Amino acid sequence: MEIVKSIFNYLVFPGLIFSVFAGLMACWIDRKVSARLQWRVGPPWHQSITDIIKLLGKETIFPQGGKFTFLLAPFLGFLSASLVAAILGWSILNPDKSFSSDLIVVLYLLLVPAVAVILGASASRNPLASVGASREMKMVLAYELPFILAVIAMIIKSSGAIQLGKIINHQLFFGSNILSFSGLLAFLSIIFCIQAKLGLVPFDASEAEQEIMGGALIEYSGLGLALFKLTKAVMLYTMPLFVIILFMGRDLSPLFMILKFVGILVIFILIKNTNPRLRIDQAMRFFWRVPTLLSAVAVVLNLKEK
Amino acid sequence: MNFKLKALTKSIWVFHVSAGSCNNCDIEILDCLTPRFDVERFGIQLVGSVRHADALLITGAMNKKSVPLMKKIYEQAPKPCVVVAVGQCALSQHMFKDSYNVEGPLDSILPVDVYIPGCPPRPEAIIDGIVKLVKKVRGEK
Numbered sequence A: 001m002e003i004v005k006s007i008f009n010y011l012v013f014p015g016l017i018f019s020v021f022a023g024l025m026a027c028w029i030d031r032k033v034s035a036r037l038q039w040r041v042g043p044p045w046h047q048s049i050t051d052i053i054k055l056l057g058k059e060t061i062f063p064q065g066g067k068f069t070f071l072l073a074p075f076l077g078f079l080s081a082s083l084v085a086a087i088l089g090w091s092i093l094n095p096d097k098s099f100s101s102d103l104i105v106v107l108y109l110l111l112v113p114a115v116a117v118i119l120g121a122s123a124s125r126n127p128l129a130s131v132g133a134s135r136e137m138k139m140v141l142a143y144e145l146p147f148i149l150a151v152i153a154m155i156i157k158s159s160g161a162i163q164l165g166k167i168i169n170h171q172l173f174f175g176s177n178i179l180s181f182s183g184l185l186a187f188l189s190i191i192f193c194i195q196a197k198l199g200l201v202p203f204d205a206s207e208a209e210q211e212i213m214g215g216a217l218i219e220y221s222g223l224g225l226a227l228f229k230l231t232k233a234v235m236l237y238t239m240p241l242f243v244i245i246l247f248m249g250r251d252l253s254p255l256f257m258i259l260k261f262v263g264i265l266v267i268f269i270l271i272k273n274t275n276p277r278l279r280i281d282q283a284m285r286f287f288w289r290v291p292t293l294l295s296a297v298a299v300v301l302n303l304k305e306k
Numbered sequence B: 001m002n003f004k005l006k007a008l009t010k011s012i013w014v015f016h017v018s019a020g021s022c023n024n025c026d027i028e029i030l031d032c033l034t035p036r037f038d039v040e041r042f043g044i045q046l047v048g049s050v051r052h053a054d055a056l057l058i059t060g061a062m063n064k065k066s067v068p069l070m071k072k073i074y075e076q077a078p079k080p081c082v083v084v085a086v087g088q089c090a091l092s093q094h095m096f097k098d099s100y101n102v103e104g105p106l107d108s109i110l111p112v113d114v115y116i117p118g119c120p121p122r123p124e125a126i127i128d129g130i131v132k133l134v135k136k137v138r139g140e141k
């Protein structure tokens, strides 16, 4: 019975199917809000779903090169992103039942979509895709340090619990992490990191449509492209959820959950629509200075409190 | 099949090929994406890579250098993919008709699904052409 339940949890709710749907809705919110900011009307609510159905119905072209890796990469990214969604959703539903050190698993799995992009781009043997892959690699190096430092700051704050459920429970008793000064600093830095993790505009050099024509995804069509778009959608749902667990875990009733989720999403969209793209070296310099410093200060402040 | 076609007509991603145009048609195509006309309402998006495209918008007078490349681009696009000829140049060569370096109108080179005349066509005309395209694709089902 337990096994059936875990499979249900992974495949339907709160895992794969639910996260795909929520992610596509998040994509639509992104497109709609962007359109409204530019005084346009924007697409209807089912647009992202239609895009995916259309892509699934199209021909998949394999370039010369590693065919197996080429198609493996999008599956890898998509499955690990939805697994993260399942773990996060599970620990929100049952904070007492999360397994120990699941935070570390989540941190590793969150890295896999970026690795999948690098893998797929390299397998496609396209020169522009390899430029995209190298930029993605540099971007990972840039944002991963402040991201993990910010998470460590929150772990120290919840008296060293490397467990999502315990972090939520700690906030239940002592108030949301974001309300303290160190929590605010870590929150600011993690917002920038997630902007880069999601590949949104100031840090989207690896997918720059205008200069390297879709970059890493340039050779993907049909199924592969659909899976990469789905991975993006699921990440767009998971990352705000992750922020909510780490920083705003106090009131997790459905209404507040949705409000917080949309609020965080709108922050990302506003940053995306008001900033021009950074060159990769500028992005790296930025990440290793501002967010790293913010996260480091947050860690030190928390260590002092303890 | 029906379902797939319906999804296709609701989310057309266009790739823009300039086969030797004077750049005016291309500006009018971009006009369709501005707040005034906003074709994203209908799910139409401009994409950077031909592998993502559902429709090729081809402009210009088909000069000898660009025709082989254009054929290659058409072969690289995942099918089903439609071809839209935009502007008088692509339709009938326009003022370059007797020029030494052009190869002939677009429909003598690739199968064209929709013709959008004008020099350059107004954004309204382009949107009208897209509506006709959608009707055509759905009528064939």
Ligand code: SF4
Pocket: B020, B021, B022, B023, B024, B025, B059, B060, B061, B086, B087, B088, B089, B090, B094, B118, B119, B120, B121
């Ligand atoms: S049709 Fe007119 S505007 Fe368009 S490319 Fe030809 S000359 Fe230029």
